[in-house]
Amino acid sequence: MKTRTFMDKVVLYAQAGRGGNGCNSFRREKFVQHGGPDGGDGGCGGNITLVGNHDENSLVRLYFTPHQTAPNGGDGKGKQLYGRGGKDLYIAVPCGTEVHDRASGMILGDIKEHGEELLIARGGKGGLGNIHWKTSTHQAPTEKTDGYLGEYVELRLELKILADVGLVGFPNAGKSSIITEISDAHPKIGAYPFTTLNPIIGTLIYKDYSRVTVADIPGLIEGAHEGVGLGHDFLRHIERSQCLVFVIDMAATDGRKPHDDYVALRKELELYQSSLADRPYIVVANKMDMPEAADNLVEFKKETGVDPLAMSVLDNVSIEELRQRIHAMMKELGNRPPA
Numbered sequence: 001m002k003t004r005t006f007m008d009k010v011v012l013y014a015q016a017g018r019g020g021n022g023c024n025s026f027r028r029e030k031f032v033q034h035g036g037p038d039g040g041d042g043g044c045g046g047n048i049t050l051v052g053n054h055d056e057n058s059l060v061r062l063y064f065t066p067h068q069t070a071p072n073g074g075d076g077k078g079k080q081l082y083g084r085g086g087k088d089l090y091i092a093v094p095c096g097t098e099v100h101d102r103a104s105g106m107i108l109g110d111i112k113e114h115g116e117e118l119l120i121a122r123g124g125k126g127g128l129g130n131i132h133w134k135t136s137t138h139q140a141p142t143e144k145t146d147g148y149l150g151e152y153v154e155l156r157l158e159l160k161i162l163a164d165v166g167l168v169g170f171p172n173a174g175k176s177s178i179i180t181e182i183s184d185a186h187p188k189i190g191a192y193p194f195t196t197l198n199p200i201i202g203t204l205i206y207k208d209y210s211r212v213t214v215a216d217i218p219g220l221i222e223g224a225h226e227g228v229g230l231g232h233d234f235l236r237h238i239e240r241s242q243c244l245v246f247v248i249d250m251a252a253t254d255g256r257k258p259h260d261d262y263v264a265l266r267k268e269l270e271l272y273q274s275s276l277a278d279r280p281y282i283v284v285a286n287k288m289d290m291p292e293a294a295d296n297l298v299e300f301k302k303e304t305g306v307d308p309l310a311m312s313v314l315d316n317v318s319i320e321e322l323r324q325r326i327h328a329m330m331k332e333l334g335n336r337p338p339a
């Protein structure tokens, strides 16, 4: 059985630690009469906190361990000893994780940065020992309180990958081939549709040390908004991209017209989220090494009015040009100063 390695939506059941009970105890010592109360307080239960971690790229770990519990606080003891505090539980999640309350759907937080923390369940306070009830008129108190329960929450975690640029295209258009050439990512490449089943992120590093991240998502097809193919599900991962690269198979390898592909892709984006279609974009005409591609390109330009970047991954044509265009587009947006 193939093990699941990617998961972008999980439910998390988090139980913070219970506070320890307060202690009811009296000082008993040789030569000390009426030692008085000396029961300490219980320790606090452990909190549960989510922490953004850029080494995590999926929520799969939580998918397999959805029940997370923080340790309870220790009970107070005699001799005024406080109970030990329950250790806080930190759960690493990938940057770009949105945290929703499962019942209401309300967004509780959005973890974007490495090291960013979100406290999701607070541990219960410890109970009070009998020492707190000591007064001049109440010198042998036996009162004490139990620790409070820790918070219990049911959350829905949703990963929306944070990449600067999103690659969109029909299956088999060559998206994974392109990301392999322009970045450090090495996704699987295959001469069949839906080779890529999970989003992949690649990083482009430029001479001025600036970095741009690119996301390769599974191919879209017409009707994706109705769940055809792998559906719209993965578009979530380019929702936060600042710009897009449309990859068109100009050789029409799978028998579709490149113009129709382009129109369908734009329509699917529009149907998913209209703001996505308004982002700055580059259109790439891939597979220009194939004989039918040149004629298709002329027709494509005429029909769409778009002048795409003619490219061939196979012949290594325009790879650097695409890298530079992405760099220029990101610079224009001004969000990534050189590191």
Ligand SMILES: Nc1nc2c(ncn2[C@@H]2O[C@H](COP(=O)(O)OP(=O)(O)OP(=O)(O)O)[C@@H](O)[C@H]2O)c(=O)[nH]1
Pocket (backbone or CB within 6 Å): 169, 170, 171, 172, 173, 174, 175, 176, 177, 178, 188, 189, 190, 191, 192, 193, 194, 195, 196, 197, 217, 218, 219, 220, 286, 287, 288, 289, 290, 311, 312, 313, 314, 315
């Ligand atoms: N002739 C030619 N073939 C190419 C070119 N670029 C990619 N291919 C081939 O096209 C096929 C699909 O490439 P992929 O990179 O897997 O395409 P994809 O868009 O990632 O496909 P999915 O992951 O299925 O959506 C592979 O067989 C590649 O070798 C190119 O420039 N010229």
Ligand SMILES: [Mg+2]
Pocket (backbone or CB within 6 Å): 175, 176, 177, 187, 188, 189, 195, 196
């Ligand atoms: Mg692919």
